[in-house]
Amino acid sequence: MAFWKPGTVAPGISVDREAEKETSENLVTFVDHGSNLSIQQQRKILPIFKSRDQILYLVEQYQTTIIVGQTGCGKSTQLPQYLHEAGWTANGRIVACTQPRRVAAITVADRVASEMNVKLGKEVGYSIRFEECYDPNLTSIKYMTDGMLFRETFLDPLLTQYSVIMIDEAHERSLYTDLLLGILKKIQKKRPELRLIISSATLDAEAFYEFFNTNTANDSSKDNVSIISLEGRMFPVDVHYLEEPCQDYVETAIQTAFDIHVKEPPGDILIFLTGRDEIDHAVGEIFQRATTLPRSAMKINPLPIYAGLPSEQQLEIFEQTPQNTRKVVVATNIAEASITIEGIVYVIDCGFVKLRAYNPKTGMESLTVVPISKSSAQQRAGRAGRIMPGKAYRLYTEDSFYRLRDASIPEIQRNNLAQVVLQLKALGIDNVLRFDFMTPPPAELMIRALELLYSLKALDDYGRLTMPLGMQLAEFPVDPMLGKILLDSYKFQCAEEMLTIAAMISVQNVFVTPSNPSTEFEDEKRKFAVEEGDHITSLNVFKAFITRGKKSARWCHQRYLNFRALSRALSIREQLKKYLERFDVPIESCGNDTVKIRKCLVSGYFAHAAKMQSDGSFRSVRDNVELHVHPSSVLFTRNAPWVIFHEVVSTTKSYMRELTVIDPAWLTELAPHFYEIRKTSLPAH
């Protein structure tokens, strides 16, 4: 990049470019201007430094402090250090800072360790799934995913080793953030000395304030919560709206990109669309139309980015743009918070997002395109203001912007809560319907979860956790139905197989589907396919990856397999195996006895059974709802009278994903109680 505002962050010379590429985190980019500012001097020129003493005062005076600060103000890196310097980590106590994402936890910890000139994993550490990098005797500042801190409450319900807990990115309202908010409020009652810092980038501070304020007197000076706003470090972004709504936002986005390309000064473009189809189409069109640009004009280079893309292609968006070329990144929501791309000056926002929601009435999930929230729109626009003043083009009218909801619906209000209910019960919270959530989930979600847990025998007639089954399912880091097949595997001598199946189901995008699927792709896929269905096909893929493929990326690439996904499955499998060993479940293999494997699947997935109809579609056994085989299933091209499935996702139709052929007799043999539950009333909760 040839241009940047002198005296500000230059895109090419930041010392942590590698880290910045991978995280949304508010890392502050330090620039070596040739002067010799020490790290400590650099810390003092951050905007947050002006508020240092005030923040420390508030944390001391109030049980909870809400910090509102834009991206780039340095709160994630500086606040824990201020608290450490002020003595909050004396006597072996720890300051924790949670992040919704793994990479963020690592990169911020790494940054802080280098600022403090200590080795990562010593005074400063992090804790994320599969990776604990801290020293229990030495670490005083600990960055962690919110899910990991939640898990720590199983071992130490009052989180006694922490003096201050900072919940970062709280505005995102991830499932575990919300669980932690409720639990921390409970802990504060028993540990009044515990300090909480809730950090949010948006204007929902009032809601956090109301939630944590326990002062019932009519005198606000006795409130135990305080709020402070910090100035950000962003450049201004000029927002443009359409005067009239557009018919086709993909086409409008393409045209807008070319308008910018022709009329505006250099700077890369980021387009937000909703899914892979739209992205592939837009990238193709931009590529085509670029050939009509005059030869003298600046070149244009469109690049796709979404989670399902293999790593090699994902990394292309981070490569330096060649001279005289403008990069156009076409992205899903992954670029809203998970990935930060340097050099973006223009943002085009279609105003929609693809969102997964769980319907408690049917137990089915839907994946639909819905309008974004105002805070999402602001976050997207902000992506244009990281290196210099930018512009955001919203492909909707200003009027429709004001009609958007303020914030997205928190995950806890639109998720399957089976695992959540189980975990709350394991923490001794018996009446989950009365748990103090910041925004309580609809009762139907809770009741559906309770019903499923009862049918799995994780809860007894009184709604209490069963021992040991219920307790073990609560501890397992997988969905309860998946946990059930692991714990029941001893009955069929197939724990080895179930571990692989559970790990493979826990990762997505094992096959890399090319944008125009070739026969070669179908042929490669068929080599692993078996008539019993997708679970055993996954088992074959994983076995081949470990033995013939020697866990190599090249081997995966040649077979259209996602190396990243398979490596992750390997880690998950190892972790699940440790749990089974602890639960004293014998780790045996049934060899190639697919009847045993499939019966074991039925023992957990009996509620997800479907019968084929004469027209080739299916009906669920439980609710008689019409279902279809997802085209990615190996059963898409085969006939199977009875199946069980992992999940249903409704898009254009209700598609079952991950299917296995079963004998209907197994349903009554392995789950006779399930059909009884519908005749009798539900147990008391």
Added chain:
DNA sequence: GAGCACTGC
């Protein structure tokens, strides 16, 4: 008969 937003334990 033809399709899969994004995280996390």
